[in-house]
Amino acid sequence: MTDERSKDVDCAAAIAALSELQARQRQAHLSGDAGALTARIADDFGWCRMANLAAGP
Amino acid sequence: MANPHFGKLADVWKHVALAEVVELERPRRYAETHAGSAAYPIVHDAEREFGILRFLKVAAGSDLLARSRYNAVTAFWLNDRGLYPGSALQVMTILGDDSSYLLCDMDPESAADLQYWGRELNLSRCEVAQTDGMAAVAAWLGQHADQPGLVHIDPFDPDARGPAGYSALDLAVRVAESGTPLVYWYGYEESSDQAWAYARLTSRTRTPLWCGDVLVTGTSGTPGDLGIATTPGTGFGVILANVHAGTADACTTLGNALAEAYADVVFSDGSRGSLNFTTRSNGQAV
Numbered sequence: 304m305t306d307e308r309s310k311d312v313d314c315a316a317a318i319a320a321l322s323e324l325q326a327r328q329r330q331a332h333l334s335g336d337a338g339a340l341t342a343r344i345a346d347d348f349g350w351c352r353m354a355n356l357a358a359g360p
Numbered sequence: 361m362a363n364p365h366f367g368k369l370a371d372v373w374k375h376v377a378l379a380e381v382v383e384l385e386r387p388r389r390y391a392e393t394h395a396g397s398a399a400y401p402i403v404h405d406a407e408r409e410f411g412i413l414r415f416l417k418v419a420a421g422s423d424l425l426a427r428s429r430y431n432a433v434t435a436f437w438l439n440d441r442g443l444y445p446g447s448a449l450q451v452m453t454i455l456g457d458d459s460s461y462l463l464c465d466m467d468p469e470s471a472a473d474l475q476y477w478g479r480e481l482n483l484s485r486c487e488v489a490q491t492d493g494m495a496a497v498a499a500w501l502g503q504h505a506d507q508p509g510l511v512h513i514d515p516f517d518p519d520a521r522g523p524a525g526y527s528a529l530d531l532a533v534r535v536a537e538s539g540t541p542l543v544y545w546y547g548y549e550e551s552s553d554q555a556w557a558y559a560r561l562t563s564r565t566r567t568p569l570w571c572g573d574v575l576v577t578g579t580s581g582t583p584g585d586l587g588i589a590t591t592p593g594t595g596f597g598v599i600l601a602n603v604h605a606g607t608a609d610a611c612t613t614l615g616n617a618l619a620e621a622y623a624d625v626v627f628s629d630g631s632r633g634s635l636n637f638t639t640r641s642n643g644q645a646v
Contacts, residue, residue: 317364322469324401325362340440341482347436350456 362470363396367403367412367444370586370596372430373574373618374545375450377598377611378512379430382454384607385541389509390451391462391500393493393528394516397470398452398477399443406628410590412444418621425617429454447512448474452481460485462500464493494531495524501538511535514545518557529560536567536601544599547586551575551593555640558599562642570608571640572615573597578633592633612639 344350365371382390402408416435419425433453437445445453448463461483463474471490478486489496497511513535515528526534528544535542546557558571578592586594600608619637626632 318362321362321364321397321400325397325399325469325473338482340480343440344436344453344481345456347432348453348456350458 362467362473363400363446365407365586366396366400366446367408369407369411369574369576369590369622370547370594372411372415373572373596373615374514374598375434375445375447376428376430376614376618377572377600378447378543379433379450379454380428380610380614381541381543381600381603381607382451382510383429384610385508385510385603386455386458387510387541388459388507389462389500389504390455390459390512391464391497391509392448392451392512392514393464393497393531394514395448395463395465395470395474395488395493396446396467396514397473398446398449399437399441399473400446402438402442402444407589408444410625410628412438414622414625415618422617422621424613425621428614447514449477451512452477452483452486456481457484460487462487462489462496464489464491464496466490466492492522492524494522494526494528498524498526498531498534501535501540505538505540508541510541510543512543512545518546529557529564532561532599532601533564536561536565536569539602541603542599542601544601545596546599547594547596549586549594551577551595554595555597555638557597558640561599567601569640569642570600570603570611571597572600572611573638573640574615574619575636575638576627576633577636578627578631580627580629580631580633589628591627591629592631608641615639 419431433450437443465471471488474488513528518528521527532544554575555573575595576592580592615637619635622635
């Protein structure tokens with residue numbers, strides 16, 4: 304039981320540390336390049352919507 | 361809840377199969393019951409060195425793994441942002457705005473992360489529900505059923521019932537019988553439990569299922585513990601329902617390639633072993 308509790312504590316600490324890292328990462332990413340990122344993903348992964356937009360009406 | 365086990369080998373196989381299924385089935389609607397966070401800053405520890413970081417190295421020497429959708433998606437995010445993409449971000453990256461999304465997680469941090477990346481990718485139909493995923497996805501199944509969808513169930517506890525009374529296994533049976541494509545992930549910590557979820561699901565539905573199971577084998581005396589380390593005796597697998605035969609075949613090919621790439625591997629505890637990849641099927645996939 305002690306081991307299980309200690310695992311729970313370890314897991315909770317790991318999740319808390321992870322959440323903090325994620326929040327910092329999101330903050331760091333607020334650099335206004337979201338459009339460029341989306342365009343590159345659309346290009347690399349062939350999003351149809353982006354292809355249709357590029358083709359025009 | 362944020363998945364503290366992201367990027368470990370069990371996560372790798374889950375996402376290898378999921379990404380391939382999504383790429384081949386191209387659902388117009390995607391729902392996930394336990395989405396976790398969208399993205400995880402990569403960490404360089406023994407388990408990730410054995411999991412995603414080793415995968416990327418061995419994929420460079422394996423045509424099959426190199427061509428996998430998982431390899432492309434994961435390499436993109438790691439190289440570009442230093443992030444490991446969770447299930448939802450894997451699928452968003454592959455499908456973009458061609459699909460709508462219902463991403464469920466009770467954890468507010470995870471929900472915030474999913475919303476953030478849905479906005480960043482300009483997805484116009486990305487709903488994040490901070491609620492019981494089993495109930496939300498059960499309700500979702502009945503909506504717009506004319507459009508091809510896909511449900512991903514990746515539970516912490518397969519038998520825990522949410523407020524609506526569904527467990528993850530209950531929902532998996534319901535999804536399988538609805539005709540909607542299903543990806544269900546399970547794990548275990550003793551070799552006697554190999555493919556346990558397949559046995560339980562086939563006892564509850566006649567819908568044809570495919571199961572790709574990875575059992576870690578070796579001589580180490582370390583007790584199996586999926587949550588701490590990838591050790592002999594631990595294992596994990598993916599169950600598919602209502603997918604095309606070619607999709608299950610593609611996952612079989614990738615599972616075999618993964619096992620081959622990890623043959624006689626050194627585990628994080630220093631011992632040697634291998635991955636035993638097996639498939640099970642109780643009928644022709646649709």
